[in-house]
Structures are given as structure tokens and as C-alpha cells.
Amino acid sequence: MSNVTVTLAGRKYTINCGEGEEPHIAMLAEKIDRRLSTIDNLAGQSAERTLLYGALLLADENYDLERGGAVKGSALADIAVPLENLADRLESLAAALEDGASTT
Structure with missing residues (x-):
């Protein structure tokens, strides 16, 4: 102890x-x-x-x-929206790659 x-x-x-x-x-x-x-x-x-x-x-x-x-006044609050935007973009890119792979 x-x-x-x-x-x-x-x-x-x-x-x-x-x-x-x-x-x-x-x-x-x-x-x-x-x-x-x-x-x-x-x-x-x-x-x-x-x-x-x-x-x-x-x-x-x-x-x-x-x-x-998001927590007001925290670092998390400052990055929450950019992280959500990045996640959306990554999901779009992944969907595009899956679509490209399924057509070839």
C-alpha cells in the first residue's frame, strides 16, 4: 500500500x-x-x-x-466534430473501395 x-x-x-x-x-x-x-x-x-x-x-x-x-471546455469537445467528419469520409472511401472491388 x-x-x-x-x-x-x-x-x-x-x-x-x-x-x-x-x-x-x-x-x-x-x-x-x-x-x-x-x-x-x-x-x-x-x-x-x-x-x-x-x-x-x-x-x-x-x-x-x-x-x-462532447464535454464543454475539454479537448474532446474541440476534436469531436472533426473526428466525426473524418469518420464519415473514411466510411465513404471504404464504401467506394468495396464498390470498386465488387465490380472487378
Whole structure:
């Protein structure tokens, strides 16, 4: 068992984790902290309320992803439409190649 200390909204938390999981836990905490930084007036809130806001933000992001939507303000949102366009083009090219192969 190992520990990693993370910072969320200016508060430090020590998290127990398995050996080797420290970088992953730190990355997840940084992601949560970035989401929390988008909320105004967290400085006066309790730790519990701050973490509740973080959980709600991540749950909302997860909800959008489960429904196939892009996450606002994320890299995924920036590339979703171009990736969909590329997928459509690749499907068209594949269909054209299949049509060409079946006529020869």
C-alpha cells in the first residue's frame, strides 16, 4: 500500500492507493482540481461542499459522455466534430473501395 498527497481547491489530501498507482491518482486529482477552478467563490466553502461540487462536475461530464455528447471546455469537445467528419469520409472511401472491388 502506498500514499499520495494531492491538492484540491487549495487543500491537501493524502490518499491511500496501491503501489505504482500514485501518478494515476495525482493525474485524476489534477483533473478534478482543474474543474473546481472553474467555480467562483470556493474559498469560503467547506471541504465537503468543495468536493461535492467537484463530484457533481465530473458526474455531469460523465453523463454527457455516456449520451455521446462532447464535454464543454475539454479537448474532446474541440476534436469531436472533426473526428466525426473524418469518420464519415473514411466510411465513404471504404464504401467506394468495396464498390470498386465488387465490380472487378
